[in-house]
Amino acid sequence: MDFSLVELTRDQQIFQRTVRALLDEVVTDEVHEHERATGDGISVPVHLALGRHGWVMPEWPVEDGGAGLDPVCRRILELELARYQVPRIGLGTTRLVWAAVERFGSRELRERLGPGVADGSVRFCLGYSEPDGGSDIAAARVRAVRDGDHWIVNGSKLWTTGAQCCQYSFVITRTDPDLPKHKGLTMFLVPLDLPGVEIQPIMTYGGERTNAVFFGDVRVSDDQRLGEVNDGWTVLRGPLDKEHSLGPGRDVLEDLSSLRQYLRPLETALDVAVAWARDSTKPDGSGPLADAAVLERLGRAATEIELAVCTPGPLGRVKIGDVMIEQSAQLMDLVGTEALISAGADGALGHEGDIDFTHRFAQGTTIYGGTVEVFRNIIAQHDLHLPRASFPGAKVVI
Template sequence: MDFSRVELSEEDSRFQAEARAFLDEHVTDDVRRRDRETGDNFDEGVHLAMGAAGWLAAELGMAGGPELNRLRRRLWDLEKRRAEVPWVTWGTTAIVVPSVRRHGSPELQEEVLPGVREGRIRLCLGYTEPEGGSDVATCRTRAVRDGDHWIINGSKMFTTGAHNCSYVFLITNTDPEAPKHKSLTMFLVPLDSPGIEIQGLRTVDGDRTNIVYYSDVRIPDRYRLGEVNGGWSVLLGPLNEEHGVVDAAGDGLQDVSIMTHQGSTMASTTDRIAAIAARPGPDGLRPVDDAAVAYRLGRSIARLEAALSAPHMFGRVAIAQTMRDISPDLMDVLGSAAALPADTEGAADAGGASYLYRWAPLCGIYGGTLEVFRNMIAQHVLGLGRPSYAPPKTNGKGS
């Protein structure tokens, strides 16, 4: 691994400065405060400004924005992370756009893609169902053909961003008698369609997601992506990207795992807590001079560095598990004031440690649980057999 510093050309340094100035202008303290209050991880003003300035087009490889080669794309991504841009809704939009380009009709592309480029149109993911767990192929949301239309009934959990989006990338079952991977059809459903109800759900860290109900939702066939019952092939690309099973490029200008954004937040929080622990208190003593504090802080930093260096699915698991493991220690280092939320008088680290602790359980279920990814690593990387969930056999005597 090469840890040498990348020397930027004068032009690239200017690009970085321009990107930073743009983000500093639009991603203000008020934006960040509002994002904490709403839990949306989205700000329409920032998003529309990025669209108007061409940044969204540039990220999608469309004309009309700044030219992003590999290095400049990396600089832009790092500057967005530094500024704490509310990003989740743009993340789901960018995941879906390639499927619209590849599988959508020309009519649908013309309806959707210009608005995506401008920031007016956003896309969310309609995968998980209330009783479906992490296996999205066990889909019960039904789509029944009615001439040139489809009628959709069902419900989806964890449709994050639905209340800020125009369309949902929806997985449906169009043949209940077929094997599960051959019964699926994908649609890009307008969220203003009659029969759709969006209900907000708050997670333990304060973020908002949604449950979405579909009751006799009628849409034209032009909103179908790919072949009828061929939805698994349409879904596989976006699903792999969300799962983080896409190989990183060899030039090093890419996150090594899908969870690096979350890992960066964990690193920033840890850095701030280390700085607090190194400052003398009213008694003149520094918390880090206590051997127990120094040990726990050092162990947390070592685990953090190892997790951030792990690639592919390994990094996804390592970052999420590390956040779960070190966040209690980080709170203990700060003491009881770490339990106070942001914008509360006396809160240690402005509530950063508390947020990390509450965020950690959710990072372990994004796009699938840690257990699912550990099974994927075991089967597809290590070549182990499929897990057996059958009840243990008994000797006939109840033992």
């Protein structure tokens, strides 16, 4: 057990200063304004700047376009990106998909895409969910039919966040409808600039833009296939397992849950609520801190955040989403009417109406990467060893 501060070597201190200097320069007010206006989840200029330093794939060797960073420097980078509130959904999905490309892609594909991934010019998004089913990914119905050395893809994908800023989508398709549910699937890295691909924005009240992506007779080269035909489930499971944090042997510098970053807006909202409690004056001249109930609510919110940070793996996935929703609503109630004021309007709290934003944003955090109900099923079976529910049409609950 150890929670001590990591002592940085001279080189690591220099690295930390270098990261901060770059982020000071490239993470401008415009970057945050752009994100607030578009909800892109990625800032292309910042992503390219990271790429120029080898920080998109920081553990890769320098000759491959990475920065050869040690685990401490990788963690420094991660924390500074969080501190500067760099929009980085696209960074996460790109890294996630690369894990599958590296393992299942042809050598030609890896060599063709690797340098672009590293320099930031090639970005990946996830084509998992479909209009008919969200978290039940294996129910995919997007059809891919072989045509010589190409495949003809038809159908639609939903919740493909970042598609408007990415070059490829990691698409799971149905290649053999006669095989059992998990057997007739094949993965492709579909270029999003092919004829027949149409990206339609879906705006969320969490501030994020996501997309529906339609495929109409899209001709995809067989070179873009990952893994064997009809073995797409194996290919998809690799990164998905990583996303679900089921793997053993964790790095002690890393967060206990892969979704710990979702708590960041709530931490900001708490700090804003504390500042409000300390500094604001009510019309009758009193301050909020004179009210013991205010202290109790701040204490509870802070406790729940700390508890969520400490909750491991899939348990943390559930806890983080629940805490986001419950405590953002509590902070809204605590502050009252002022919490409703939109970013930029007179009296907005914090930098960007942070409590208002967090309350809206929180609602997505029990859905992203699989709903918390999916994770409760996983915990029931894998941690508690409760008997598996038997539902028609669901042989495997992921």
